[in-house]
Amino acid sequence: MSKASGGGTLDSGLHLVSTPLGNARDITLRALDVLRDADLLVAEDTRSLRRLMNIHGIPRAGRRIIAYHDHSGERDRKAVLEALRRGAAVAYTSDAGTPLVADPGFVLVQAVIADGHRVAPVPGPSALVAALTVAGLPCDRFAFAGFPPSKRDARKRFLERLADVPDTLILYESPRRAGATLQDAVDVLGADRPAALCRELTKKFEEIRRDTLGALAESLADMPLKGEIVLLIGKSEAPPDPEKVEQALREALKTRNLRDAASDVASRFGVSRRDIYQLGIKIGS
Secondary structure (H helix, E strand, C coil), X not given: CEECCCCCEECCEEEEECECCCCHHHCCHHHHHHHHHCCEEEECCHHHHHHHHHHCCCCCXXXXXXXXXXXXXXXXXXXXXXXXXXCCEEEEECCCECCCCCCCCHHHHHHHXXXXXXXXEECCCCHHHHHHHHCCCCCCCEEEEECCCCCHHHHHHHHHHHCCCCCEEEXXXXXXXXXXXXXHHHHHHCCCCEEEEXXXXXXXXXXXXXXXXXHHHHHHCCCCCCCCEEEEECCCCCCCCHHHHHHHXXXXXXXXXXXXXXXXXXXXHCCCHHHHHHHHHHHHC
């Protein structure tokens, strides 16, 4: 146990603290305890962390708050590791939501683990989960793909790799590229796919638009957007192209037995495993 400068006790290690997306009251009681009791505070944006602590009446109590973001390097990681080697309890926060999920911190966590220290999750808000629950799309299986590339050609290749994923797709996007990404998604994935665009979740101007990809792209084509955006895309209601299904099965059979190949292809295209198995028998005969 580490006696923290904030007055409480907290186990030594790196504590990944999830912070509100916008509404400051969404923070958990445990997260407040960790921020109060940590010996060292590390933040993607130190101003955001100070503001959050002020709102909830958590004193800094002479503790250091150091920055760790996309441009941080070995020197910043070394400062955290040195504190951990002294037995300190360190709290790390991203600007909003869960650390490391499309946010910096992964290399830091790798270094902490490699150095033999504990990494503890302090779960809480996550934009992708919040958006998934209100999108009106299937939640039992989903694929989070993060931010698409900023350049159009690379973005289209990125979307092409997701075209056959049968689960709800979740993307993060900047407001200035959202319209272009929607149009590219229409071109690559099809206009008829059900979709939802969630903007400014938990904030004053929260907005959730549900429609087909084509309708969303058309409605937002000339509309300037602001705020954080989560784009969710469901699978098409149209049946999959039989030629694509057969080609996928032929490729799968090159490296797998029929049973495993049929299960994989059926899952990818959302079709009957029995039908795919029978197709595999036909191919092999």
